[in-house]
Amino acid sequence: MLTINNLVKHRGNQEILSGISFKARPGRVTGFLGPNGAGKSSTLRILLGLDRATSGSALINGKPFAELHNPLATVGAALDGFGAHRMRTGRAHLRWIARAAGLSRSRVEEVLEIVGLTNAAGKRVGNYSLGMGRRLGIAAALLGDPKILVLDEPVNGLDPEGIRWIRTFLRERAQSGNTVLLSSHLMGELAETVDDVVIIKHGKIVADGTLEEVTGNHHTLEDAFFALTSEHTGDVV
Amino acid sequence: MSVPSSRKITQILRAELDKLVTLPLTWLTLIVTFILNLLLAAAFTSAGLQGAAGTQSILKIGLASMGYLQAGFIILGILATCSEYTGGQIRTTLTTVPWRGLQLSTKYLALAIITIPAAFIIAASGVLYAFIRMRDTAVVIEIDTMIKTLVGATGYLTLTTLLSAAIGALLRRTTPAIVVLLSYYFIVSPLSRDFLPSIKNYFPDTAGYYMYMPPSSDEINVLTPMQGTGISMLWTLIFITVAIVFYRKRDA
Amino acid sequence: MRAFNAELSKLFSLPGIWLAFLIGAFAPVFIASMDSIAQKEEIIAGVSTRLPEVGYIGLALGVQGVIILGVLAVSSEYLAESSESGGGQQITTSLTVVSSRLHFLLAKAGAVTVISILLSVVAIITTLSATHLVLGEYTPAFDWLKLIGAVLYWTFTALLAFGITVLTKNGIIPLAVLIINTSVVSFSFLLSKVTKLALYLPDRAGAEMFMFTSDRFLTPFTGGLVMFAWVVVLFIAAAIVFHRRDVAS
Numbered sequence: 001m002l003t004i005n006n007l008v009k010h011r012g013n014q015e016i017l018s019g020i021s022f023k024a025r026p027g028r029v030t031g032f033l034g035p036n037g038a039g040k041s042s043t044l045r046i047l048l049g050l051d052r053a054t055s056g057s058a059l060i061n062g063k064p065f066a067e068l069h070n071p072l073a074t075v076g077a078a079l080d081g082f083g084a085h086r087m088r089t090g091r092a093h094l095r096w097i098a099r100a101a102g103l104s105r106s107r108v109e110e111v112l113e114i115v116g117l118t119n120a121a122g123k124r125v126g127n128y129s130l131g132m133g134r135r136l137g138i139a140a141a142l143l144g145d146p147k148i149l150v151l152d153e154p155v156n157g158l159d160p161e162g163i164r165w166i167r168t169f170l171r172e173r174a175q176s177g178n179t180v181l182l183s184s185h186l187m188g189e190l191a192e193t194v195d196d197v198v199i200i201k202h203g204k205i206v207a208d209g210t211l212e213e214v215t216g217n218h219h220t221l222e223d224a225f226f227a228l229t230s231e232h233t234g235d236v237v
Numbered sequence: 238m239s240v241p242s243s244r245k246i247t248q249i250l251r252a253e254l255d256k257l258v259t260l261p262l263t264w265l266t267l268i269v270t271f272i273l274n275l276l277l278a279a280a281f282t283s284a285g286l287q288g289a290a291g292t293q294s295i296l297k298i299g300l301a302s303m304g305y306l307q308a309g310f311i312i313l314g315i316l317a318t319c320s321e322y323t324g325g326q327i328r329t330t331l332t333t334v335p336w337r338g339l340q341l342s343t344k345y346l347a348l349a350i351i352t353i354p355a356a357f358i359i360a361a362s363g364v365l366y367a368f369i370r371m372r373d374t375a376v377v378i379e380i381d382t383m384i385k386t387l388v389g390a391t392g393y394l395t396l397t398t399l400l401s402a403a404i405g406a407l408l409r410r411t412t413p414a415i416v417v418l419l420s421y422y423f424i425v426s427p428l429s430r431d432f433l434p435s436i437k438n439y440f441p442d443t444a445g446y447y448m449y450m451p452p453s454s455d456e457i458n459v460l461t462p463m464q465g466t467g468i469s470m471l472w473t474l475i476f477i478t479v480a481i482v483f484y485r486k487r488d489a
Numbered sequence: 490m491r492a493f494n495a496e497l498s499k500l501f502s503l504p505g506i507w508l509a510f511l512i513g514a515f516a517p518v519f520i521a522s523m524d525s526i527a528q529k530e531e532i533i534a535g536v537s538t539r540l541p542e543v544g545y546i547g548l549a550l551g552v553q554g555v556i557i558l559g560v561l562a563v564s565s566e567y568l569a570e571s572s573e574s575g576g577g578q579q580i581t582t583s584l585t586v587v588s589s590r591l592h593f594l595l596a597k598a599g600a601v602t603v604i605s606i607l608l609s610v611v612a613i614i615t616t617l618s619a620t621h622l623v624l625g626e627y628t629p630a631f632d633w634l635k636l637i638g639a640v641l642y643w644t645f646t647a648l649l650a651f652g653i654t655v656l657t658k659n660g661i662i663p664l665a666v667l668i669i670n671t672s673v674v675s676f677s678f679l680l681s682k683v684t685k686l687a688l689y690l691p692d693r694a695g696a697e698m699f700m701f702t703s704d705r706f707l708t709p710f711t712g713g714l715v716m717f718a719w720v721v722v723l724f725i726a727a728a729i730v731f732h733r734r735d736v737a738s
Contacts, residue, residue, distance in 0.1 A: 071332065
């Protein structure tokens with residue numbers, strides 16, 4: 001269970017997040033949507049303890065990230081970018097993570113197999129394509145076999161096969177009682193994967209509910225998204 | 238904040254060691270430093286052999302390249318901390334090990350574990366080279382003086398590496414860190430020795446100099462090796478502490 | 490010309506470039522003033538042995554600023570040290586905008602040259618005024634030829650840094666080598682004790698253009714020529730390597 005409670009973040013004079021609250025529940029895939037620069041990544045970074053909130057809280061099973069006893073086995077996170085040094089090999093990258101969390105080397109080979117990177121594991125990360133980089137990020141997130149997954153734009157750069165794979169994979173994770181939170185701006189893709197939807201715009205939540213609730217009278221999730229986030233809409237929530 | 242067990246600390250330390258060892262730049266830096274140091278030692282030895290024969294101290298000539306040698310270790314220290322910020326690795330690090338103070342401290346420890354043997358081997362190789370080339374002409378040196386000096390040199394290089402790593406962690410970008418540190422060690426510090434002779438012994442590099450240089454009688458207000466070590470260590474600790482404080486407060 | 494303007498705007502939008510400006514414009518003044526203050530008594534008493542060097546020492550060390558400039562101009566194209574970028578290198582964009590690699594390299598070198606000249610002129614003006622301020626009537630006369638020599642020394646050094654970085658693609662090595670080499674005890678100074686050939690190394694030869702060394706080996710003019718030859722050779726090597734190399738490798 002992820003609980004975001006009245007989160008505010010200032011950077012300089014700018015207000016990035018102005019008091020957002022939502023929950024991501026076990027057994028469900030929660031989609032976190034918003035236009036570029038709406039505050040999606042900032043929220044996830046605060047949730048993962050990378051950035052500090054100005055006020056409010058982002059809790060994982062009721063605790064801030066830094067107080068988790070075994071973070072890698074609790075939350076698996078893949079943020080934007082590769083998250084790995086360009087000159088290391090993919091396998092070496094996963095191995096030091098496994099080492100830090102006290103996991104075995106065979107687990108590294110397992111996750112490489114799951115994400116389909118076994119053949120490229122000996123290559124330097126700098127030579128990876130965007131899609132391979134995403135797969136490496138997801139592999140790192142899965143290392144500790146966590147109950148909670150937090151993924152920022154997971155399908156970004158993946159090929160169609162990879163997109164289908166991650167869709168079924170996330171559905172399976174949720175069905176076996178895990179919590180999945182993913183941010184995206186690909187509506188069509190998201191509509192096929194998520195159960196709940198949270199839409200953020202200019203640091204404020206503009207919609208929060210199940211996929212059906214948020215879609216409402218609109219034809220598709222995409223229509224609902226544009227109705228909620230375009231500049232000319234009136235007072236919707 | 239929960240306190241991780243000692244088993245966890247060992248795991249984190251081994252992960253930090255893994256990170257350093259699997260980084261090709263670490264090895265490249267050390268190997269290049271080793272080779273350049275031997276070349277410099279050769280140059281200094283040739284120059285020394287041409288000079289007044291018989292009165293040359295092997296230690297002094299073997300360690301004459303220390304001034305350049307430290308550049309390799311400065312780069313090593315910077316690479317160790319700044320490499321976290323390449324490709325966004327820092328996010329992976331902090332989602333794996335969210336205890337920031339502990340994480341950075343173990344990084345320094347891991348760095349020291351790698352630096353100490355490397356520094357000793359590299360410093361000793363220079364002295365050994367000078368010894369082989371000069372054993373006929375130079376005055377005999379006692380083995381315990383040699384070991385004491387080499388230990389001092391190793392300590393100095395290790396402290397310099399850690400200090401550089403702390404500056405690297407503060408600046409987070411390789412280029413400014415290299416510019417700042419190299420221009421301090423190679424331009425500002427030699428100049429300030431002329432301009433500010435009264436306090437020159439209290440800078441990290443000049444104080445550290447006394448850790449390995451055999452005492453000479455013609456200099457006034459010299460420090461003992463222990464005083465030099467103390468001052469040098471104090472600087473390193475101050476910078477490490479500042480780096481850790483910032484690291485904990487800052488958005489990653 | 491458009492490529493040149495583009496290179497200028499690329500350089501000015503780099504955050505690291507301000508470090509280069511800061512060092513290039515202020516370090517010489519600072520060092521020259523400190524040096525003048527330290528020597529003032531001796532100069533007034535007329536016993537200073539280093540009188541003709543006053544001021545120039547700052548210019549010799551402030552060259553670091555343009556070293557940073559030359560290195561950054563190239564390494565910024567290859568470096569992706571931001572936490573958000575997914576490994577993108579600017580060089581791919583640059584070469585799709587300016588398709589001729591030689592033009593690209595020339596435009597970049599041109600931008601580096603122009604900024605180095607400007608920076609060295611600023612440094613000379615501030616250094617001269619600071620020396621005057623400290624020493625007053627005892628200030629030694631500055632020789633125009635030598636000042637032009639200093640401008641050339643700065644520009645050539647920036648271009649050397651530029652050429653080396655094209656070859657290494659990585660800023661660490663050229664920065665380390667060149668910064669250490671501007672120090673008081675440079676590699677080339679050390680080498681010159683072993684072999685006289687080291688006096689033909691670019692920094693030693695170039696320094697003859699404006700520094701007073703006790704054991705003068707080359708005339709200022711030949712010194713400048715030797716340094717220029719180094720720049721040309723390095724630039725040709727850089728152009729060949731850059732032309733042949735795959736961008737992504």
